[in-house]
Amino acid sequence: LAKTTQPISMDSYEGQEVNITCSHNNIATNDYITWYQQFPSQGPRFIIQGYKTKVTNEVASLFIPADRKSSTLSLPRVSLSDTAVYYCLVVFSGSARQLTFGSGTQLTVLP
Amino acid sequence: EPEVTQTPSHQVTQMGQEVILRCVPISNHLYFYWYRQILGQKVEFLVSFYNNEISEKSEIFDDQFSVERPDGSNFTLKIRSTKLEDSAMYFCASSEGQRDYGYTFGSGTRLTVV
Numbered sequence: 001l002a003k004t005t006q007p008i009s010m011d012s013y014e015g016q017e018v019n020i021t022c023s024h025n026n027i028a029t030n031d032y033i034t035w036y037q038q039f040p041s042q043g044p045r046f047i048i049q050g051y052k053t054k055v056t057n058e059v060a061s062l063f064i065p066a067d068r069k070s071s072t073l074s075l076p077r078v079s080l081s082d083t084a085v086y087y088c089l090v091v092f093s094g095s096a097r098q099l100t101f102g103s104g105t106q107l108t109v110l111p
Numbered sequence: 112e113p114e115v116t117q118t119p120s121h122q123v124t125q126m127g128q129e130v131i132l133r134c135v136p137i138s139n140h141l142y143f144y145w146y147r148q149i150l151g152q153k154v155e156f157l158v159s160f161y162n163n164e165i166s167e168k169s170e171i172f173d174d175q176f177s178v179e180r181p182d183g184s185n186f187t188l189k190i191r192s193t194k195l196e197d198s199a200m201y202f203c204a205s206s207e208g209q210r211d212y213g214y215t216f217g218s219g220t221r222l223t224v225v
Contacts, residue, residue, distance in 0.1 A: 034213075043115075043202040043216030044154060087154075098144070098156035098167055099214065 002027045002090040009106040018075045020105050022088030025069045033064060033071045036087045038104070044087065048073070075107075083109045113137040115217035117203050123223045124193055132188045132220045134203030143186045144204040144214065145178065147171070154202070160186065193224045 006022040024033065032051055036044040048055055050062045050071070061074040075082060085104040091097070116135040124130050136143050145157040159166040160178055177189045186205075190197055200219040 038154075041200065041219070041221070043204070043219050044214075045216065046213040049213065098159060098169070099146075099154075100156065101154040103153060 002031055004088045004090055004102050006086075006088050006102065006105045008103065009108070011108050011110060012078055013110050014079055015077050018078050018082075018107060018109075020073045020075075020086055020088075020107065021070060022073070023070045024088070024090050027068050027090055028092070031090045031092055033062065033068075034089045034091050034099075035060070035062065035073045036089065036099075036101075038085045038087065044101070047086075049091070078107075078109045080109050080111060083107060113215070115203055115205055115215050117201075117217035117220050119220060120218065121221045121223070123225060126195055126224055127192050130190050130193055130222065132190075132201050132203075132222070134186045134188075134217055135184055136186055136203065136205030137215055138184070139207065140205035140215070141208050142166070142206045143178075143180070144206075145188045146202045146204060146216075147199040148202065148219075149196075149199045157188070157201075190222075193222075195224050198222055198224045 002024045004022050004024045012018045032049050034049040035047045037047050038044045048060050048062045050064050052064050055062045063072040085106050087101050087104040089099055118133045143160040146154050148154045156169050158168045158172045175191045179187050200221050202216050202219045204214045204216045206214045
């Protein structure tokens with residue numbers, strides 16, 4: 001399993017764009033990159049996933065460079081309700097395998 | 112939006128007692144999972160379940176744990192003889208299949224062993 005490294009915490013202000021970068025140097029050819037969000041006392045919530053280049057949905061964008069050794073989750077115009085822990089995961093595509101969560105990034109959005 | 116439903120939201124049990132945590136996965140999902148999160152720690156994988164059998168399990172999922180899909184809609188986790196260290200949030204999750212990595216998690220059951 002590819003190990004991921006992401007900042008422990010980040011602060012931002014309402015209305016700003018937030019970029020959380022994750023490194024996964026030993027990602028394998030068949031691995032996807034997936035991001036989850038978790039609020040206190042709730043289960044993780046899927047945000048976005050990608051394999052390469054850029055993926056965008058109604059919640060976030062995911063940027064993956066050509067070497068795929070890192071990825072950046074971009075949250076546009078954050079609000080106070082975006083305060084949560086954000087997890088970067090590398091998922092093997094071969095089967096519905098277990099998700100390995102790290103410590104994540106605690107994002108705190110300030111007024 | 113479809114949800115994974117877990118009951119109860121909070122359960123308190125005495126050490127040594129059996130507990131059953133219940134989950135109703137999303138109806139068209141084929142893969143089911145249990146994860147747990149001890150307070151302040153990481154979310155940890157316990158077990159995955161597909162086609163009425165366990166696909167994978169972690170070292171945490173020892174003989175004290177079992178899973179079952181008794182009636183085609185519910186998915187249960189049983190802990191036979193609870194220990195203090197089993198106190199945690201237990202999350203059920205489901206996914207459509209191998210090519211879908213957007214797992215849907217439930218809101219969890221907070222298990223407190225006293």
